[in-house]
Amino acid sequence: MSRDKSGEAKQRHPHAGTPKGFRDYFGTEVTERKTMLDKVAEVYHRYGFDPLETSAIETVEALGKFLPDVERPNEGMFAWQNEDTDWLALRYDLTAPLARVAAQYRNDLPSPYRRYAMGPVWRNEKPGPGRFRQFYQCDADTVGAPSIAADAEICAMLSDALETVGIQRGEYLVRMNNRKVLNGVMEMAGVLDPSEPSRYDVERGIVLRAIDKIDRLGEGGVRALLGEGRRDESGDFTKGAGLSPDQAEVVISFMAARRDTETKTLTALRDLVGASIIGAKGIAELETIAELLDHQGYGADRIVIDPGVVRGLGYYTGPVFEAELTFEILDEKGRKRQFGSVAGGGRYDDLVKRFTGQSVPSTGVSIGVDRLLAALQTKKRAGSAIAGPIVVTVMDRDRMADYMSMVAELRNTGLRAEVYLGNPKNFGNQLKYADKRGSPVAIIQGENEAKKGVVILKDLILGAQIAENATLEEWKDRPAQVEVPRADLVAAVRKMLVQ
Amino acid sequence: MSRDKSGEAKQRHPHAGTPKGFRDYFGTEVTERKTMLDKVAEVYHRYGFDPLETSAIETVEALGKFLPDVERPNEGMFAWQNEDTDWLALRYDLTAPLARVAAQYRNDLPSPYRRYAMGPVWRNEKPGPGRFRQFYQCDADTVGAPSIAADAEICAMLSDALETVGIQRGEYLVRMNNRKVLNGVMEMAGVLDPSEPSRYDVERGIVLRAIDKIDRLGEGGVRALLGEGRRDESGDFTKGAGLSPDQAEVVISFMAARRDTETKTLTALRDLVGASIIGAKGIAELETIAELLDHQGYGADRIVIDPGVVRGLGYYTGPVFEAELTFEILDEKGRKRQFGSVAGGGRYDDLVKRFTGQSVPSTGVSIGVDRLLAALQTKKRAGSAIAGPIVVTVMDRDRMADYMSMVAELRNTGLRAEVYLGNPKNFGNQLKYADKRGSPVAIIQGENEAKKGVVILKDLILGAQIAENATLEEWKDRPAQVEVPRADLVAAVRKMLVQ
Numbered sequence: 001m002s003r004d005k006s007g008e009a010k011q012r013h014p015h016a017g018t019p020k021g022f023r024d025y026f027g028t029e030v031t032e033r034k035t036m037l038d039k040v041a042e043v044y045h046r047y048g049f050d051p052l053e054t055s056a057i058e059t060v061e062a063l064g065k066f067l068p069d070v071e072r073p074n075e076g077m078f079a080w081q082n083e084d085t086d087w088l089a090l091r092y093d094l095t096a097p098l099a100r101v102a103a104q105y106r107n108d109l110p111s112p113y114r115r116y117a118m119g120p121v122w123r124n125e126k127p128g129p130g131r132f133r134q135f136y137q138c139d140a141d142t143v144g145a146p147s148i149a150a151d152a153e154i155c156a157m158l159s160d161a162l163e164t165v166g167i168q169r170g171e172y173l174v175r176m177n178n179r180k181v182l183n184g185v186m187e188m189a190g191v192l193d194p195s196e197p198s199r200y201d202v203e204r205g206i207v208l209r210a211i212d213k214i215d216r217l218g219e220g221g222v223r224a225l226l227g228e229g230r231r232d233e234s235g236d237f238t239k240g241a242g243l244s245p246d247q248a249e250v251v252i253s254f255m256a257a258r259r260d261t262e263t264k265t266l267t268a269l270r271d272l273v274g275a276s277i278i279g280a281k282g283i284a285e286l287e288t289i290a291e292l293l294d295h296q297g298y299g300a301d302r303i304v305i306d307p308g309v310v311r312g313l314g315y316y317t318g319p320v321f322e323a324e325l326t327f328e329i330l331d332e333k334g335r336k337r338q339f340g341s342v343a344g345g346g347r348y349d350d351l352v353k354r355f356t357g358q359s360v361p362s363t364g365v366s367i368g369v370d371r372l373l374a375a376l377q378t379k380k381r382a383g384s385a386i387a388g389p390i391v392v393t394v395m396d397r398d399r400m401a402d403y404m405s406m407v408a409e410l411r412n413t414g415l416r417a418e419v420y421l422g423n424p425k426n427f428g429n430q431l432k433y434a435d436k437r438g439s440p441v442a443i444i445q446g447e448n449e450a451k452k453g454v455v456i457l458k459d460l461i462l463g464a465q466i467a468e469n470a471t472l473e474e475w476k477d478r479p480a481q482v483e484v485p486r487a488d489l490v491a492a493v494r495k496m497l498v499q
Numbered sequence: 500m501s502r503d504k505s506g507e508a509k510q511r512h513p514h515a516g517t518p519k520g521f522r523d524y525f526g527t528e529v530t531e532r533k534t535m536l537d538k539v540a541e542v543y544h545r546y547g548f549d550p551l552e553t554s555a556i557e558t559v560e561a562l563g564k565f566l567p568d569v570e571r572p573n574e575g576m577f578a579w580q581n582e583d584t585d586w587l588a589l590r591y592d593l594t595a596p597l598a599r600v601a602a603q604y605r606n607d608l609p610s611p612y613r614r615y616a617m618g619p620v621w622r623n624e625k626p627g628p629g630r631f632r633q634f635y636q637c638d639a640d641t642v643g644a645p646s647i648a649a650d651a652e653i654c655a656m657l658s659d660a661l662e663t664v665g666i667q668r669g670e671y672l673v674r675m676n677n678r679k680v681l682n683g684v685m686e687m688a689g690v691l692d693p694s695e696p697s698r699y700d701v702e703r704g705i706v707l708r709a710i711d712k713i714d715r716l717g718e719g720g721v722r723a724l725l726g727e728g729r730r731d732e733s734g735d736f737t738k739g740a741g742l743s744p745d746q747a748e749v750v751i752s753f754m755a756a757r758r759d760t761e762t763k764t765l766t767a768l769r770d771l772v773g774a775s776i777i778g779a780k781g782i783a784e785l786e787t788i789a790e791l792l793d794h795q796g797y798g799a800d801r802i803v804i805d806p807g808v809v810r811g812l813g814y815y816t817g818p819v820f821e822a823e824l825t826f827e828i829l830d831e832k833g834r835k836r837q838f839g840s841v842a843g844g845g846r847y848d849d850l851v852k853r854f855t856g857q858s859v860p861s862t863g864v865s866i867g868v869d870r871l872l873a874a875l876q877t878k879k880r881a882g883s884a885i886a887g888p889i890v891v892t893v894m895d896r897d898r899m900a901d902y903m904s905m906v907a908e909l910r911n912t913g914l915r916a917e918v919y920l921g922n923p924k925n926f927g928n929q930l931k932y933a934d935k936r937g938s939p940v941a942i943i944q945g946e947n948e949a950k951k952g953v954v955i956l957k958d959l960i961l962g963a964q965i966a967e968n969a970t971l972e973e974w975k976d977r978p979a980q981v982e983v984p985r986a987d988l989v990a991a992v993r994k995m996l997v998q
Contacts, residue, residue, distance in 0.1 A: 056633060
């Protein structure tokens with residue numbers, strides 16, 4: 001209890017706010033996302049994927065972060081111990097629950113199992129500008145499909161999904177790489193010995209982390225990390241992989257191996273790692289995917305082989321893909337830059353193995369829902385902005401039944417309409433309300449109008465235009481306010497709406 | 500680590516299962532619910548309600564369960580202390596987050612604020628058969644509307660929503676009661692003194708809990724609780740409100756005051772509590788709502804005054820309503836019973852007061868999503884069962900590009916189609932897969948067919964019928980398998996689908 005200046009006891013009220021890193025979505029923010037996800041779901045459906053909705057809560061054990069010795073499990077999750085027994089957690093992605101489902105229902109699900117999932121995930125991470133601790137993911141995966149055709153299908157589907165939500169052909173590119181080619185690179189660079197796979201584990205880890213940082217550190221930074229190591233601006237030193245300049249050159253050349261045609265890119269890759277069995281296999285996979293896609297009409301204007309795609313190469317086991325939007329936007333400092341990545345995925349063959357001990361080859365894609373929606377909003381293609389309702393004002397409190405009947409009539413013909421339900425005393429407040437609601441038309445019927453059997457329709461869109469910038473000429477041609485017989489209400493409103 | 504019989508170290512795998520009380524939703528289970536909620540949203544939208552999506556996580560403080568002295572907050576929530584500072588929790592309904600939003604954005608939101616919300620909520624309660632710890636709610640509320648017209652609007656909207664999702668007129672009834680009438684009953688029964696409102700607090704609490712148990716205990720049980728008390732089967736004694744038989748009779752008569760017409764019901768209520776100011780006000784409110792609704796065409800065949808609605812009377816402050824489905828279903832023991840309640844709501848005027856100190860009159864409704872969906876499924880009106888995809892089988896692994904092109908052609912005309920992505924060696928497995936997928940048509944093209952430039956279409960629906968019960972006559976008229984030119988693939992599939 002605190003006391004205010006008057007000395008009276010002042011009750012402490014709870015704080016009305018979301019927890020840090022969470023936010024609310026209002027009106028159009030909800031419907032625009034829903035419209036986009038509905039369109040994506042329609043594409044996934046056509047490709048034979050079935051929806052799956054798992055619960056938000058999983059056991060920590062199933063999510064794959066084992067109960068540690070310490071009191072608190074992995075910091076990246078929201079986790080808690082329930083009823084002093086199970087550790088529970090909110091899912092941090094949609095893949096971990098899929099792995100659990102694929103294991104739990106392995107005797108009942110069709111195999112291969114194509115499923116899509118859409119919904120929020122939670123990360124117990126430090127929030128930042130535009131980075132929230134709850135956000136949507138939208139995934140499609142094929143579980144139990146060893147065929148590289150499954151990867152090709154995912155790429156085609158991703159391309160279709162982007163075009164269906166409103167990204168035009170030429171505005172995006174699905175770029176493919178392959179972890180196996182990288183393994184070939186490792187072999188050629190002397191940090192992978194096929195006869196002794198676990199040797200150079202540490203070095204390979206450093207190489208993986210180094211190439212993942214190419215966007216941030218540039219080629220020079222990566223070279224340093226591939227070699228002796230790198231000292232950053234703060235003076236901290238990161239130990240490198242210890243590769244010689246020649247060895248490092250193999251890795252750098254790999255990332256820069258994209259040429260202007262698929263054939264040339266494949267040749268460049270073969271020159272680099274063709275001598276490695278695993279590398280050659282990876283190149284053959286990329287070639288097959290490109291052929292399969294080409295045959296269906298998905299050419300290099302949509303899906304390309306690009307060894308520069310390095311994100312996620314450490315996680316995936318085969319083909320990796322990333323969808324980038326290629327148009328430019330202005331960043332927060334007003335500089336032009338490419339919009340960048342909106343989706344990514346790849347093959348991960350050990351998804352279910354944790355549960356069953358058996359390898360289940362799988363591949364999938366995850367669309368960054370908020371990023372893609374932001375892109376559509378930038379291009380003004382998000383659609384489904386919520387239209388404001390027609391507002392029937394209340395001039396005479398005792399005639400509420402009449403006003404509600406007007407609203408019911410309008411609604412019954414499919415129009416969005418509401419009666420003003422606040423205190424009707426101040427008519428100005430009613431018009432302010434209609435304005436805040438984005439209402440296109442307000443309907444007014446006072447005592448006089450009721451006696452005459454008429455209603456007044458106020459064109460609020462035109463009214464706003466006149467107030468802002470319309471000329472007197474326009475005003476004369478189209479009255480911002482008309483009086484019509486009560487019986488013509490619906491027809492007159494419809495007429496005003498299409499003007 | 501445990502050791503199996505062979506004595507080898509056997510790795511312990513994590514258990515592949517949801518936490519207790521949670522479940523997964525597959526395919527049609529997801530789309531049926533989505534279809535239903537989309538239809539409800541369309542109705543809410545037409546009534547001028549805007550969507551709101553809050554995050555799943557709120558502070559415990561905002562949810563209204565204050566941090567207790569003990570280590571663990573309210574058991575009914577999933578709550579945990581994050582980073583040793585805030586107590587966070589998963590929302591247990593959609594009303595508490597609305598209260599927080601209404602307080603947080605009170606200067607920005609239109610007033611009245613009509614919003615709807617749909618999504619999962621979580622309860623840390625003992626799960627039971629059909630009772631899960633995550634389930635959907637679907638709410639619509641009007642915040643900041645003192646007018647009783649707001650309650651009438653909610654009732655009309657609920658009626659429209661039920662009919663729109665597929666409950667036919669005559670199969671449901673929205674029943675209304677009013678907490679104020681109950682307060683009048685309390686007054687007449689001598690447990691409410693308007694000049695000293697806090698007196699008899701304990702007795703009124705017992706009365707409220709007693710009438711809430713009418714379904715379970717019957718009139719006799721409630722009478723006992725209104726009087727001296729009740730001993731249950733186990734021998735436990737629950738203290739009663741101490742009302743005399745005459746006082747108790749007032750309460751019992753109230754619950755049984757529904758007559759065959761609205762007018763008679765209102766007369767019966769006036770006879771009971773007309774002498775109480777608050778009681779008379781409650782009756783007038785019910786009468787006004789009924790009039791407003793009648794004027795819009797919502798008669799007693801859809802919305803009725805029924806003092807027998809007692810659920811939630813302790814929580815709400817004014818009108819209370821409940822939607823019941825009136826058709827019969829068979830319970831688990833094969834006995835006929837009414838389907839019962841699928842939605843409920845009412846007026847609660849102190850929603851936002853906790854946060855701001857100011858009373859904000861509000862009213863709303865919550866649809867029990869799982870109950871309503873179950874009703875639609877019972878009536879076979881849930882719709883949106885997912886149709887199985889056309890399956891293109893793989894006879895020749897090297898010709899995957901051809902099979903994928905067939906699939907792409909089918910999909911490009913809007914059909915749902917997929918290529919078999921499992922190991923193609925065993926053709927029987929491919930047909931089993933198609934069967935499991937509910938596929939209507941399988942497409943086959945082996946080496947011979949490819950040379951001849953044809954494909955074989957297998958009608959799997961007819962095939963299943965023949966296997967089950969079709970006569971030879973039907974078989975002759977309509978072949979379960981046809982060979983068509985490759986160029987006619989799409990047309991032939993479409994023809995087979997409409998048969």
